[in-house]
Amino acid sequence: MNADAPATARPAVELEGITKRFPGVVANHDIRITVEPGTVHAIVGENGAGKSTLMKILYGMQKPDEGTIRINGTEVSFRTPSDAIAAGIGMVHQHFMLADNFTVLENVVLGAEPKKAGALDTARARARIEELSSTHGLQVDPDRLVEDLGVGDRQRVEILKVLYRGARILILDEPTAVLVPQEVDELFENLRELKAGGLTVIFISHKLDEVLSIADAITVIRRGTTVASVDPREVTARQLAELMVGSELPTPETRESTVTDTVALSVSGLTMEADGFRSLPKGTPIAEYTAGLRAEGRRLLLDDVSFDIHRGEILGIAGVEGNGQSELIEAIMGMRPVHGSVELAGADISSWSTLKRREAGIGYIPEDRHRQGLLLEASLWENRVLGHQTRKPSRSGVWIDRRAAKADTQRIIEEYDVRTPGVDTLALALSGGNQQKLIVGREMSGEPVFLIAAHPTRGVDVGAQAAIWDHLRAARAAGLAVLLISADLDELIGLSDTLHVIYRGRLVARLDPSDVTPERLGGYMTGAISGSTAEPAGEEA
Incomplete structure (x- = not known):
């Protein structure tokens, strides 16, 4: 607890007997949590354990069927998030909710604008934002466009948004999922500043080492109910994992090499302009064209990207989000026009449609399962059919063969441990981890030649994480070529046979996964370490 908090202070949050049922599922049952003021209280549990439902209840997005909520000793009943905000609760979601074309100031005050003579009182808003920034160590320029900010700065803007609305209790949902180690350190310093200022933080995460380093108290939820409250000074990550899932903490290690001499995917000279696709002048080499664009000062989303992936190889791409990873995926999948070539198993597929590329054997685990991987209001068997x-x-x-599709969905449910009442269940009823396991199972089906795995374990618990790693390792051993894009540096280092760093659309370094630390990798990703000190991207490490 914060040393400045009075010894007799009432708990900031008390949840007693919280129960929430959905058709066929009890999401929460008799949840009991006490959060002391001025502390960082972590809530951990595997996906499907009920963490997200519980936070939605606390933030007024859902009503509990049973139980009571007390905030600072006063019983409350929230109908909407506005009620929770009025009670001093703010929530920073895992997926940022910012308008890229607005400034920091405009994003922070959006929906709560101070007015003067009917117009936005910019001076008053700026003064309040600068006061909050200074008080809580959340330094960010109010006049910068959000699209120009890095991930860490965007997260600070999200925290400023909830503080601006008067929040004294902050819910952070998987706040480190997209941060490199240096940004995690900065976030934790911010949280210590918030705590010193008397604020209370509820920290949702599946990264147990991080939880142990920042939390003052930890509550473990398993299968919808609280099973333990522990002092982080008295428990290890492995013990915490056993409380969560009944097994040891998994590691993403890949031991023996299975890389063959057969190239499964080859990309050469991939170049994508930021201001729209232009036809390449006839006979102009891609390197010459790219050099010309650079000389003109034009921004490139992809800048002459080339690499090969062999059968039995996992090639990892490390980079801070927004440095060309999404564009690289879209180029390989045929979703956006790009200069350069893409070859699959020796065939030039550069002019092929996305559907034809899928039919030729490209599997795709997308970076955002809700926007790109699932129809949330469709059944599991219908989602099995998507893309196939x-x-x-x-x-x-x-025709679609419903009987066969349902039977194969049942196979995926059993082989990939998707916890669901059945194949007709809607995708939105599944936890994030179970949704992800369904997608992985679908994309591993049909004997793909090449798999794009974009953040395959983002936001999933240690149990689902271990299962997904096992499936990727098994597919690699069977000869699958995998392009792995992840913000989890331990995952990248542990699973990859080859590791490239992408920075501002260019592959700037090629590193040996067996001889690099997350801290050093983070340095290349942020540009703090020059790629020239590593092996060049086009040469063997």
Whole structure:
């Protein structure tokens, strides 16, 4: 507890007997948590344990069927998030909710604008933001466009948004999921500043080492109910993992090499302009064209990117989000026009449609499962068909084969431990980890030649994480070529056979995963360490 907090202070949050039922599922059952004021209180548990539902209840997004909520000793009943905000609760979601084309100031005050003579009182807003920034160590320029900010700065803007609305209790949902180690350190320093200022933080995470380093108290939730409250000074990560899932903390280590001499995917000279695609002048080499664009000062989303991935190889791409990873995926999948070439198993697929590339054997685990991987209001078997609708077992003649699709969905549920009442359950009823396991199972089906795995374990618990790692390792051993893009540096280092760093659209370094630390890798990713001190991206490390 914060040393400045009075010994007799009432708990900031008390949850007693919280129960929430959905059709066929009890999400929360008799949850009991006490959060002391001026502390960082971590809540951990595997996906499907009920953490997200509990936080939605505390933030007024859902009403509990049973139980009571007390804030600073007063019983409350929230109908909407506005009620929770009025009670001093703010929530920073895992996926940032900022308008890129607005400034920091405009984002912070959006929906709560101070007015003067009917117009935005910019001076008053600026003074309040600067006061909050200074008090809580959240330094960020109010006049910068959000699109120009890095991930760490965007997160600070999200925290400023809730503080601006008067929050004294902050819920942070997986706040380190997209941060490199240096940004995690900065976030934790910010949280210590917030705590010193008397604020209370509820910290949701599946990264147990981080939880142990920042939390003053930890509550473990398993299968919808609280199973333990522990002092982080008296428990190890492995003991915490056993409380969560009944097994040891997994590691992403890949031991023996399975890399073959056969190239599964080859990309050469991939170049993508930021201001729209232009036809390459006839006969102009891509390197010459790219050099010309650079000389003109034009920004490139992808800048002459080339690499090969062999059968049985996992090639990892490390980079701070927004440095070209998404564009690289879209180029390989045929979702955006790009200069350069893409070859799959020796065939030039540069002019092929996305569907034809999928049919040729490209699997795709997308970076955002809700926007790109699932139809949330469709059943699991219908989601199994997505992207595979022209192939067996989903297709029979010109029709979708429902019986076969449902049978194969059941196979995926069993093989990938997707916890669900059945194949007709809607995708939105599954926890994030179970949604992700369904996607992994779908994309591993049909014997793909090459797999894009974008943040395959983002926001999932240690149990689901271990299962997904096992499936990737098994597929690699069977000869699958994998492009792995992840913000989890331990995952990248542990799983990859080859590791590239992408910075401002260029591959700036090629590193040996067996001889690099997360801290050093983070230095290359942020540009703090020059790529020239590593092996050049185009040469063997």
